[in-house]
Amino acid sequence: MSETYKKEIAQQIIRNLLDIQLLRIIQAEPTWGYKIKKQIESEFNIKIRHGALYPALNYLEEKGFVESKQQQKDGRARKVYTITASGK
Numbered sequence: 503m504s505e506t507y508k509k510e511i512a513q514q515i516i517r518n519l520l521d522i523q524l525l526r527i528i529q530a531e532p533t534w535g536y537k538i539k540k541q542i543e544s545e546f547n548i549k550i551r552h553g554a555l556y557p558a559l560n561y562l563e564e565k566g567f568v569e570s571k572q573q574q575k576d577g578r579a580r581k582v583y584t585i586t587a588s589g590k
Contacts, residue, residue: 520550520558521567525589528568532584535559559583 523546527538535556542550562568567589570581 517558520554521562524558524562525567525585528583529585529590532582534573534580534582536580538583562589 523542524538527533527541533541535552538559539550539552539555542548542555559568559570563570563583565588566586568583568585570583572579573582
């Protein structure tokens with residue numbers, strides 16, 4: 503098995519694990535990106551980049567596993583994610 507193929511498999515596994523964790527967090531309560539980021543960092547003691555988190559959330563929304571709504575909080579807009587029946 504080539505090194506390139508091994509890296510691709512490892513990246514896919516990491517993406518799948520991230521998707522599962524995001525769904526788990528969102529299923530517990532509707533939440534927004536920054537709060538998810540902080541929860542992952544505190545629970546797993548890892549840093550997650552915005553460049554990894556938001557594309558994953560967008561992917562889950564495109565697939566119908568989560569949905570989002572814009573909410574205003576203290577004059578700031580944020581996108582709050584909730585899980586769908588498919589996401590459960």
